[in-house]
Amino acid sequence: MMSEMKFALKHPKQALVYALLGDTEYRHMRWSRSCLTAKDSALPFSLHASKATDIHEHLVTLFMLTVELNLRTVVELGTRGGESTVALLMAVKEIGGKVFSYDVDECSEAKHVIKQYGLEEYWEFTRGDDLFAKWNSPIDHLFIDTTHTYEQTSKELQRYEPFVRSGGIVTMHDSVSFPEVKQAVQDYSRLRRDIKLYEYLNNNGLFVLFKK
Template sequence: MTNDFIGRIRTALEEGGVLKLAKRGFSRVLNLGIRVYNALVVFVTGGKKYSYSSSDSPELLEVKQRSEKRTDISDHLIPLFIESLEVDPDVIVELGVRGGESTFVFERVARLCGSVLISVDVEDCSDVSSYDRWHFVQMDDVEFVKVFDEWCTERQIEPNIDVLFVDTSHLYDHTLQEIRHWFPYLSDGSKAFFHDTNLTNFYLRRDFTIGRGWDNNRGVIRALEDCLDKKFDEKKEFIEFVGGWLIKHDPYCNGFTELVKIRETSKMRRNFSGDN
């Protein structure tokens, strides 16, 4: 062993870094194990996750290609694209940008529909998109919503959200505030998407590869449960109708939950009230 190596070990011990070193070493071994396992799965299955067709639109083709890169949201990019496109949105609000995976999808939806795309993140993500109707706001989204009306008025944007995407702190209290403050801006027939509704230390993708997450004590799904007064089993796929919302949940890839705001009609009111 070199003197330099011995010196680094001594410094780590002196700074009480023994536990840190052990955790770091365990984490590296764990990550290596995951990479080896995933490589074996890809080798056995052939690796390709999606089929491609000559009839695919350029935008769908791009989203499919983006989805081939395995991330903690890759399983959900195509459903996010298709479900958002069905709304034909005027305004899309994305809460949480990070590496721009969801922004990539929403940019293509926005180009096809001529939508305004508003992305919010506490970090500087201003270089993620070049779409000419994209607005990036570096701010906590719960603080931003307090000035959302004024912000929209200054830019001549109607503060009616057709597609809302939530992928921020994943913490219960913060998610609860997001739902309570942002949902009043949802238009009739809108859709709200929540990522990380099945967040645990490890997650499984549909192609059987795995990744590392963290335990948020069911923060996101628990906030939805409390707001909807309904318990969910986020480990399983489900579709339910709760309080004017059609709810669809995919447990894979950290969980992805879609809420569709149903346009209530007089016939629906009669059916759900039990009146004939």
């Protein structure tokens, strides 16, 4: 109580905003300001990433890794409404790359959002089962976010990971909310000395697999 009063006396404006918004909204606002230090040209991305979804806390990571590691060819498995797609597209726009997305659904909402952001020229969408896609060229960043079953995740890794070049990455969402994803990636990489795994536990989990 004492420390809250001290804070209010020292920062009366922030204390007023806190009182008006409530704890959750205030923290959310602070989070979106502190985590997203995007420059002006990336402002639409910070707005996109600050909208609370099942993946929004990972969008900056997907964006940052793609830009900073210069991962120009991105393959996305699972598009839905396009949350991850927009982050990846914003990233490849910065570095002159392209995102190739696969989804069994039409993904009309994603198409609409991507058009609104003016990102269509960086995107190639294919409707269909990712396991039957005719992909046969090098990948810099493979992002997996489909059914999250052990079998599907293992097959997607077997099908696409060999195309990920040395120095590239695989990111996988929902490793906490779907433990089969975690099991599949751990089993897949168990005997691989060229693979290093990291896992974020927040916002349903995100695996980042670095390929040496």
